[in-house]
Amino acid sequence: MREFSYHRPKSVADAAKAFSSKSEARYLAGGHSLLPAMKQRLNAPSDLIDLSAIKDLKGIKIAGGEVVIGAGTTHAEVAHSTEIKKAIPALCVLAEGIGDPQVRNRGTIGGSLANNDPASDYPAAVLGLGATVVTNKREIAADSFFKGLFETALEDGEIITAVRFPIPEKAGYAKFAQPASRFCIVGVMAAKTKSGVRVAVTGAGPGVFRATDIEKALASSFSAGASLPAVKASGLSSDIHAGAEYRAHLVGVMAKRAVAAAG
Amino acid sequence: MSSTSVSMTVNGKSVTKEVPARTLLVSFLRDHLGLTGTHVGCDTSQCGACNVHIDGKCVKSCTVLAAQADGASVTTIEGLAKGDQLHPMQAAFKEHHALQCGFCTPGMIMTGVALANEKSNPSETEIREYLEGNFCRCTGYHNIVKAIETGAKAMRR
Ligand SMILES: Cc1cc2nc3c(=O)[nH]c(=O)nc-3n(C[C@H](O)[C@H](O)[C@H](O)COP(=O)(O)OP(=O)(O)OC[C@H]3O[C@@H](n4cnc5c(N)ncnc54)[C@H](O)[C@@H]3O)c2cc1C
Ligand code: FES
Ligand code: FES
Numbered sequence: 444m445r446e447f448s449y450h451r452p453k454s455v456a457d458a459a460k461a462f463s464s465k466s467e468a469r470y471l472a473g474g475h476s477l478l479p480a481m482k483q484r485l486n487a488p489s490d491l492i493d494l495s496a497i498k499d500l501k502g503i504k505i506a507g508g509e510v511v512i513g514a515g516t517t518h519a520e521v522a523h524s525t526e527i528k529k530a531i532p533a534l535c536v537l538a539e540g541i542g543d544p545q546v547r548n549r550g551t552i553g554g555s556l557a558n559n560d561p562a563s564d565y566p567a568a569v570l571g572l573g574a575t576v577v578t579n580k581r582e583i584a585a586d587s588f589f590k591g592l593f594e595t596a597l598e599d600g601e602i603i604t605a606v607r608f609p610i611p612e613k614a615g616y617a618k619f620a621q622p623a624s625r626f627c628i629v630g631v632m633a634a635k636t637k638s639g640v641r642v643a644v645t646g647a648g649p650g651v652f653r654a655t656d657i658e659k660a661l662a663s664s665f666s667a668g669a670s671l672p673a674v675k676a677s678g679l680s681s682d683i684h685a686g687a688e689y690r691a692h693l694v695g696v697m698a699k700r701a702v703a704a705a706g
Numbered sequence: 707m708s709s710t711s712v713s714m715t716v717n718g719k720s721v722t723k724e725v726p727a728r729t730l731l732v733s734f735l736r737d738h739l740g741l742t743g744t745h746v747g748c749d750t751s752q753c754g755a756c757n758v759h760i761d762g763k764c765v766k767s768c769t770v771l772a773a774q775a776d777g778a779s780v781t782t783i784e785g786l787a788k789g790d791q792l793h794p795m796q797a798a799f800k801e802h803h804a805l806q807c808g809f810c811t812p813g814m815i816m817t818g819v820a821l822a823n824e825k826s827n828p829s830e831t832e833i834r835e836y837l838e839g840n841f842c843r844c845t846g847y848h849n850i851v852k853a854i855e856t857g858a859k860a861m862r863r
Contacts, residue, residue, distance in 0.1 A: 451773070519763075545764050
């Protein structure tokens with residue numbers, strides 16, 4: 444890891460100020476994507492601005508038909524939240540399936556979304572449930588937040604403060620995990636929401652996307668028995684773990700499992 | 707060099723040191739405090755040999771900066787035994803011969819204790835799932851699973 448200076452501000456405003464006064468600053472949350480990348484020298488920030496002491500970024504609230512999760516909330520806190528389990532159990536299932544217990548004790552929802560790894564889990568929840576990403580500057584709808592491989596709508600220095608998930612009628616999450624890392628080869632969030640059926644797919648391509656043909660098929664009957672259209676392999680990822688054809692097939696299988704899990 | 711002052715409680719004792727900001731918690735423990743029971747297996751967040759508890763939560767200390775643990779209470783494998791008396795989880799590992807080379811053992815025991823604190827009566831499946839982030843290249847895991855079952859039971863007493 445290259446050298447850097449370390450800062451731990453107590454408020455979002457101080458963090459943003461510290462960021463803008465440094466040449467190559469980077470925010471640090473759980474550090475479970477950033478620190479490994481820095482060890483490999485894929486990243487070499489001049490300054491790390493640790494967000495973990497900011498109380499406003501923590502906590503889980505249920506209000507006005509929404510689950511609101513602070514950006515600094517860990518995967519373990521989401522997985523074990525009895526309130527979320529009642530409102531959107533699929534979110535707990537998703538969080539519980541991330542990495543391993545130690546990763547879940549450190550990694551945060553905000554870090555995961557800002558990072559937008561194409562094989563990560565949370566993007567499927569945010570897009571599939573039609574959530575809103577709240578930042579220190581604005582609110583960004585899920586449909587315009589994800590911009591492909593490790594890219595998001597976040598501007599330089601913008602801080603995610605919370606994510607607001609509207610509570611769906613029902614939702615289920617299913618993932619086919621890479622056996623060593625537990626990242627998604629394919630993960631699918633399927634939800635029946637007030638504004639219609641949403642099906643979001645992560646892991647399969649260079650970024651999370653909505654499977655609109657599957658959404659249409661499920662709109663008439665949101666059931667695991669529904670016949671789903673085949674998914675095309677073109678544009679999907681191929682690597683040593685799975686080819687594009689295999690991933691395309693898995694999207695259909697995981698979509699059915701997600702719908703079955705939604706009950 | 708960008709250094710930073712770090713204060714924390716390690717195994718009940720408070721320590722303060724000026725260290726380079728990029729110091730990982732695992733090297734703070736091993737190189738600055740001489741607590742070499744915490745191992746570095748992979749240095750890539752995979753193997754769990756470096757597991758310690760921060761404020762009661764099991765974490766991979768190769769993927770935490772010492773500075774991030776400022777103000778926290780850290781427990782390492784050295785902090786479990788009471789004098790000559792092994793912690794029940796350590797005793798269970800000995801009883802079940804849950805190690806061969808012993809390299810993974812400190813991390814396995816820290817994970818076992820964390821699981822027992824979360825769930826006092828974990829099933830075999832729960833134990834195996836909880837070991838997702840701990841690699842052992844010697845034992846084949848069976849005896850580790852048995853040891854954690856026994857250790858968790860002994861911790862209930
Ligand atoms: C062994 C291992 C297995 C894993 N398995 C999985 C898995 O199965 N599924 C999965 O989804 N993930 C997995 N992960 C990734 C893990 O979930 C990370 O914790 C997560 O992707 C990043 O969150 P973090 O809090 O650690 O962020 P950090 O690593 O601290 O930060 C990541 C990026 O986000 C930025 N950032 C952080 N917080 C904010 C904020 N509030 N506003 C703006 N920018 C911010 C940082 O500047 C940085 O660029 C795994 C990681 C490891 C090490
Ligand atoms: S050394 Fe930390 S996980 Fe392997
Ligand atoms: S006993 Fe050798 S790695 Fe586990």
